[in-house]
Amino acid sequence: MSVLIKNGRVITAGNDCIADIYIEGEVIKAIGQNLQVKAEKEIDAAGMLVFPGGIDPHVHLAMPFMGTFSSDDYETGTRAALYGGTTTVIDFVLQTQGDSLKAALTDWQSRATGTAVGDYSFHMAVTDFNENTKAEIKQMIEEEGISSFKTFMAYKGALMIDDRQMFGLMSEVKKQGGMVTTHATNGDVIDFLVAKHRAEGKLSPLYHYLSQPEVTEAEASNRFAQMAGYTGCPAYIVHLTCEGALNAVRDAGRRNYQVFAETCIQYLILDASLYENDFEGAKWVMSPPLREKKDQAALWAGINQGLLQIVATDHCPFMWEQKLMGKNDFSKIPNGHPAIENRIELLYSEGVAKGKISLNKFVEVSSTNAAKIFGMFPRKGTIAVGSDADIVIFDPNGKHTLSAATHHMNVDYSGYEGWEVSGKVKTVLLRGKVAIDGDECLVEKGNGQFIKRSKVSNIV
Ligand SMILES: NC(=O)NCCC(=O)O
Ligand SMILES: [Zn+2]
Numbered sequence: 001m002s003v004l005i006k007n008g009r010v011i012t013a014g015n016d017c018i019a020d021i022y023i024e025g026e027v028i029k030a031i032g033q034n035l036q037v038k039a040e041k042e043i044d045a046a047g048m049l050v051f052p053g054g055i056d057p058h059v060h061l062a063m064p065f066m067g068t069f070s071s072d073d074y075e076t077g078t079r080a081a082l083y084g085g086t087t088t089v090i091d092f093v094l095q096t097q098g099d100s101l102k103a104a105l106t107d108w109q110s111r112a113t114g115t116a117v118g119d120y121s122f123h124m125a126v127t128d129f130n131e132n133t134k135a136e137i138k139q140m141i142e143e144e145g146i147s148s149f150k151t152f153m154a155y156k157g158a159l160m161i162d163d164r165q166m167f168g169l170m171s172e173v174k175k176q177g178g179m180v181t182t183h184a185t186n187g188d189v190i191d192f193l194v195a196k197h198r199a200e201g202k203l204s205p206l207y208h209y210l211s212q213p214e215v216t217e218a219e220a221s222n223r224f225a226q227m228a229g230y231t232g233c234p235a236y237i238v239h240l241t242c243e244g245a246l247n248a249v250r251d252a253g254r255r256n257y258q259v260f261a262e263t264c265i266q267y268l269i270l271d272a273s274l275y276e277n278d279f280e281g282a283k284w285v286m287s288p289p290l291r292e293k294k295d296q297a298a299l300w301a302g303i304n305q306g307l308l309q310i311v312a313t314d315h316c317p318f319m320w321e322q323k324l325m326g327k328n329d330f331s332k333i334p335n336g337h338p339a340i341e342n343r344i345e346l347l348y349s350e351g352v353a354k355g356k357i358s359l360n361k362f363v364e365v366s367s368t369n370a371a372k373i374f375g376m377f378p379r380k381g382t383i384a385v386g387s388d389a390d391i392v393i394f395d396p397n398g399k400h401t402l403s404a405a406t407h408h409m410n411v412d413y414s415g416y417e418g419w420e421v422s423g424k425v426k427t428v429l430l431r432g433k434v435a436i437d438g439d440e441c442l443v444e445k446g447n448g449q450f451i452k453r454s455k456v457s458n459i460v
């Protein structure tokens with residue numbers, strides 16, 4: 001199949017021009033003005049923005065967590081991602097403590113293979129670092145194409161590892177050419193504050209927020225960055241939310257440590273006042289929690305200063321019924337919120353349309369940097385000859401309203417109900433196939449491919 005996209009305003013991390021794009025099979029064959037080629041399908045993109053398919057490197061699909069499972073599986077989650085202009089996601093395989101990385105991988109593969117609609121890859125979450133785990137790192141990187149290893153410095157008694165394990169993991173991952181990523185909050189302090197609030201009978205969602213103050217994130221981010229600096233291991237902080245943590249990343253940069261960081265769309269545009277509405281606040285119970293307006297300003301600045309390279313979602317949806325598990329105790333509310341479908345439109349609307357970031361920066365943080373940092377560039381993350389034809393055609397004037405009534409995520413509420421956005425995803429191509437055309441999804445369950453990723457040392 002060949003496709004010609006004509007007259008669009010083609011935006012990459014480094015370019016902005018009116019051009020045609022010619023696609024043959026799964027890849028881009030030519031880019032230029034007035035291309036004189038015949039294609040089986042022509043798409044007129046005049047007046048539209050044309051940019052690389054989004055990459056969301058932080059999602060949780062069908063994840064077993066807090067006594068339940070996140071409500072989007074690989075089919076519904078990756079389909080909703082496509083509707084929202086995200087063509088590739090990276091999910092987290094979770095090692096079961098006492099078990100091997102390979103066993104966890106097999107489990108996750110069985111959920112994703114033949115199910116995903118869009119492309120996907122995996123990070124490996126190491127929850128139990130020991131001699132056996134250590135021996136599997138090389139195999140994960142070289143044979144499985146999984147070069148990033150996720151850790152949790154929080155969720156004490158469940159997913160958390162201690163600093164001894166972190167240090168051991170970083171040393172081994174550095175040696176094998178990978179990257180260590182982390183959920184950087186101080187699990188011991190959070191555990192203390194959760195117990196204190198519960199003992200005092202303070203059980204509403206507001207106390208979820210008050211159990212994870214900024215200092216818990218700033219301290220853990222700094223500790224992680226220092227360990228990364230000492231071991232020389234490329235490192236990445238997921239879902240960074242606040243000024244204090246950003247300062248830790250800035251300091252690491254001053255010392256030339258390889259510490260990358262992501263924020264998520266919700267931390268840029270929502271704030272902690274949402275926890276004041278009694279149990280309604282459970283919709284935004286996530287870890288770390290939403291922060292303050294001053295943190296939002298710091299995060300937008302962090303994007304423009306290059307301290308935050310990626311805007312992800314940490315998509316981890318739960319039905320309202322699942323959120324009700326914590327009706328009488330905030331510590332039992334499954335943590336996470338839905339956003340996989342909303343990220344690109346919200347980032348464009350709140351970032352580009354409101355003049356906070358440039359179009360090139362928008363492409364960089366929603367796609368290109370994730371491809372580079374996680375070893376998929378230039379196959380993914382750009383519009384270039386030889387790259388996968390993962391392309392979004394976007395109407396910058398397409399105003400519309402976000403709602404659970406119209407979204408495609410498998411969750412019965414929206415964290416952005418009634419939010420007016422400027423700009424709409426119109427058409428999405430995944431590896432040369434039109435996957436989304438207006439309101440229609442034209443690709444099936446099983447269309448998504450697993451993307452093997454290269455060693456981090458090749459990219460950093
Ligand atoms: N973030 C969150 O609240 N849920 C998903 C798990 C995690 O990323 O910590
Ligand atoms: Zn996390």
Ligand SMILES: [Zn+2]
Pocket residue numbers: 058059060314316
């Ligand atoms: Zn997460």
